[in-house]
Amino acid sequence: MSEVSQTGTASAAPVRVALLGGGTVGAAVARALLQHPDRYAARLGAPVELLGVAVRDTTRVREGIPADLLTDDPHALAQDADVIVELMGGLEPAGELIEAALRRGAQVVSANKQLLTRRGVELQALAQEHGAGLHHEAAVMAAVPVLAVVRESLAGDEITRIRGIVNGSTNYVLDLVAREGVPFADAVRQAGELGYLEADPTEDLEGLDAAAKIALLARTAWDVPAPPDEVDVTGISGLTDADFAAAAEQGGVLKLVASAERGADGAVRCAVRPEVLPAEDPLARTRGGTNLVELDTVLAGPVTLVGAGAGGDETASAVLGDLVRAGLAVARR
Template sequence: MALLGCGVVGSEVARALTANAQELAARAGAPLKLVGVAVRDASRPRDGVDPSLLTTDAAGLVHRADVVVELVGGLEPARALLLDAMRAGASVVTANKALLAEHGRELHTAAAERGVDLYFEAAVAGAIPIIRPLRESLAGDRVEAVLGIVNGTTNYVLDQMDTGGAELADALRAAQELGYAEADPTADVEGYDAAAKAAILATLAFHTPVPAADVHREGIAGITAADVAAAREAGSVIKLLAICERVQGPDGEGIQVRVHPALLSRDHPLAGVRGAFNAVFVKAAAAGRLMFYGQGAGGVPTASAVLGDVVTVARHRVDSGLGPRVLEHADLPVRPMGQARTRYQVRLDVADRPGVLAAIAQVFAEHGVSIETVRQSALPGPQAGGGAGDGGGGAGRTASLVVVTHTATDAALAATVAAVAEVDAVAAVASVLRVEGD
């Protein structure tokens, strides 16, 4: 076998192949011989990795192995190397979520045409086994929805904001110091990492090709300590969620795939996922509700998932067999975000005077968005009696109104918020968060 990349995960894989060679051979049915490790700089030593295995000739290396493990990351040259490996008859194991989200159909097609395996358990949620259950264990069931925390960095940041009252910048700095976040955390904070994983999960769950471009994406950059405090007051917690679900429309069934911050009730199973851990919640027609939880990142946990795939693929080659294909026969349409239906929490800064609540409620009603609850609290500033409801007085007072809606479409909610912002008594729309998990 050949290993492309020898970073945090790759070096752990290489060391495990050496340290556990006898046990892995027994499980695979044949020795797992590492013929080379492709790196950018072969002169730099890697702890625990035989220097004689290091090479900068990745293109040549993929022709010398019957199993190729890709841990380089990025789109190119990873895509070209894997396609070349499959053309040469090698099975492939990868942890490259971005590549699968962008070029998954091409890679799956190439694997089928060449009669080789393509395995990628480590591409989503690190050590958590979620790919194989969706592809194999639930193959006889109908998956209705997949709801997950699939990015450890953002979960750590939001958890620190919830438990310690930190602002986002401070919590992110702590994540970087602990190694949970990169020096440039854009892929995590802006939701790109989670969106790629959501595309993979949706493709598997609904047997439909879902490219990353079809995933609605919002990150956590706009979440403030005030948002987290308001969530806590309401008995909720804010999580960055990847949501994949079947939806019914006037023209039939479709799917929606989205990544965004959302409120979860604290009694929801995902609400208790702390620190940098990941969890994926699956709803299936027959199996019911299933939850997969564990370490979603890190060299050792991710290497565990990679090695599991390596052993499986090697066993298939020994037995002259293949694993199950990723089926895309359903080809369901991906619905636009505007058609998504959920509940919302809208937090408004308003003048605290008579008639304000009635005016705001009227705007919601005009746009067909029903209000479930309203909470009011005073904001710091000049206070002079009165209330934001329909009684009292009090020029100069300001208040925070937290409006929770019944289920509405995203398009209707967006139009409502735009109209509410134009009400004279509304100083600001402080935040809009979706409410999920009911």
């Protein structure tokens, strides 16, 4: 790669990016790259060349994305790229595309919590073996840069406990009941209508999404396997209006709390469960779709991170941060 000039990057070879997925997050990433080429060129020391955007339906107009960038062949698009940004979701074909990219030493960025929870350890090992990179900040708490803080900023400290609101959908429901007195069943329905809950809300309501996230956080913090099916999970689907009334009577607030702790024996225990928190607890004050995590550390004391747990632009922020990391790794080669 050629040297970066002071004023720009005209002489550097472009970093070739394949964007797999042009939905809520993918479209936001594409728009940022296309609208602010100078921003990313300056940060990478090389221009970013967006090779294309893989979607299922290439006939649909996507605001801010030229039609000639769209393709329905993610395999062809990915095969020559320096950086693959996987924003399709689901286990396949995302899994095989990521695996193929890692095997040829490419950099991969993904926000796919579902896939990373199941295959993250194996894929990271593959990345290491082939001198590739796998970056997945957006997979946990979207815009909140928690993985980077846990993995990099706190690398010289010791995290003893992680505790947070990591699922915005259920927090939206719980907030609606607690603050506006909406009956629980109506709040669930309203959250579905507004798009806060998936068509099948089981993952959110049963605490499985939160379990996957706390497991990924524990794995990052303590370098342990932390499989999500070993998280002690209770969701919010069994709550009743009487539970909310009882919490309010005590002056407390019902929240779905995800936590992970490393005991003196070194064993890591992860849990997700509804808890009645005192009103002054920062977790109790977390509103709507917001996410918040508290990291208890030996040297720094408690460190709190808070921000948007979903949304196209918000999640794109984390994806683009990873893209800059990935692009720098390409530029260093």
